[in-house]
Amino acid sequence: MKKILLPLLFGCSLTAPVSASNTQVDRLADQVEGDVIKWRRHFHQYPELSNREFETAKTIAKYLESLGLEVQTGIAKTGVVAVLDSGKPGPVVALRADIDALPVTESVDLPFASKVRTTHEGFDVGVMHACGHDTHIAMLMGAAKILTTMKDQLKGKVKFIFQPAEEGAPAGETGGAEVMVKEGVLKSPDVDVIFGLHISSDQDVGTVYYREGGIMAAVDPFKVVIKGKQSHGAYPWNSVDPIVTSAQVIMGLQTIVSREVELIDSAAVVTIGMIHGGNRSNIIPNEVEMVGTIRTLNPNIRQHIHKAVHNKVNSIAKSMNASAEVTLPLDYSYPITYNEPSLMRKMLPVLQATAGKDNAKVTGAVTGAEDFSFFQEEVPGLYLFVGGKNKNLPKSQAPDHHTPEFRIDESGMKLGVRLLSNLTLDYMHNPK
Incomplete structure (x- = not known):
């Protein structure tokens, strides 16, 4: 994912939070780090695809139950939710981690590398945590341990959400955050705020990246079918050529972003990623089908592009x-x-107190997408990026997410554990 760097200005002065809990969180994070690494390696070695995270969910639930938490399983098929009740009045803070892996065959030489294979959409594929969800699970389990240990310092409740199918449910199924919301994961008790983290393979360990407003894009796949009139390829004047029409449609769609959208504050993308039409060189077909994606970071721009796609396609046709x-x-x-x-x-x-002021950095918006957004549609929430790259590795050599070469420096997870814990503690003591 390429990032577009955009400025961010805050019009108010900020002071570091005063919390005696920070020292205790740091001490407990040091103590639990070994377990966090052990958990991460287990989940990495035994990954499961979206809506198939059965053993992953069992392992998570068993640990949460050992902490004495109230645990629910089977939410959105394989999701796990646990509640920590302080016994004192206060807000409900939700913390979320995604738990699914990808159909990617791992090429990294690790003692805990995935050797798992399965059938995905009719193909034999490798399975790998190629986006860091194994680290997300482990970090949230670590935070659950810390917050349970510090229960006497909490006010309100903590809801730990382990979400399946962030990468998308299999064909013909539903899943992920959208289904969790529909099934009431943010209710009983009603969540006031939600926090989530994503490990980043190309940012240094010890850093956290943030942005107000849109940090990851909305994603809207679309399909266009152009219908014409078939004819012999030698006599195009007898046809209404859907291939030539489709070519003009594709070029016309590109002018929506380049000529209609004010891109000073928000990026946008309209991409055609697939096109099908015809079966012989000398036959002009009846129709052509195109499939594409729209990515936007501004609700008004999103609405404009949706209308513009319909207008361009129909007018050109x-x-x-x-x-x-x-x-x-x-x-x-x-x-x-x-x-x-x-x-x-x-x-x-x-963020500044936990990572150090110089290590809490503004990030540009990302045109990739995240279904954490479904939670944020219901309650206020923050989504942050935590560094997972060894500081000695040049950024140009950092492996991309969703690739067989993906890897992270496990020392970066401790900051994620501390952030989840400190965000919860601070919000509970200063909810307004």
Whole structure:
């Protein structure tokens, strides 16, 4: 994912939070780090695909139960949720980790490398935690240990959400955060705020990256079908050529972002990633099908692009005597991962106190997507990036997420554990 660096200004002065708990969190994080690494390696060695995280969920639930927490399983098929009740009045803080792996065959030479294979959409594939969800599970389990140990210092409740299928449910199924929300994961007790982290393979360990507003894009897949009139390829004048029409549609769609969208504050993307039409060199077909994706970081721009896609496609088709059908969204749709600005300002001192002021850095927006956004549509939430790259490794050599070469420096997880713990403690003592 390429990042677009955008400025971020806060119009208020910020002071570091005063909390005697920070020292205790640091001490407990040191103590639990070995377990966090052990847990991460276990989940990495035994990954499971979206909506198939059965053993992963059992391992998580067993540990949470050992902490004396109230645990629910089978939410959104394989999700696990646990509640820590302080016994004192206060807000409900939710912490979320995603738990699914990807159909990727690992190439990294690790003693705990995944050797798992399974069938995915009819193909024999390797399975790998190639996006760091194994670290997310381990960090949240570590935070659960710390917060349970510090129960007497809490006010309110903590809800630990281990979410399946962030990478997308298998064909014909539903899953992930959207289903968890529909099944009431943010209710009983009603969540006031939610925090989530993502490990980053190209940012140094010990750093945390934040942004107010849109930090990850909305994603809206779409399909366009251009219908024309078939003819012999030698006699194109007898046709209404959907291939030529589709070519003009593709070029027209690119002008939406380049000529209609004000990109000073927010990035946007319209991409056609697949096109099918015809079966012989000398036959002009009846129709062509195209499938693409829209990525936006601003709700108004998202709405404008949706309307513009319909307008461009239908107008160009009509000009070529063809017809068009637009399906938008196609099969799923993720909202913008949006860090509520006032909450971001409120919690920024916690990031600075936990990581060190120089290690809490503004990030550019990312045109990748995250279904954490479904939680943020319901309650205020923050989504942050935690560094997972060894400081001695040049950024240019850092492996990409979703690749067989993906790897992280496990020492970066301790900051994630501390952040989840400190964000919870600070918000509980300063909810307004």
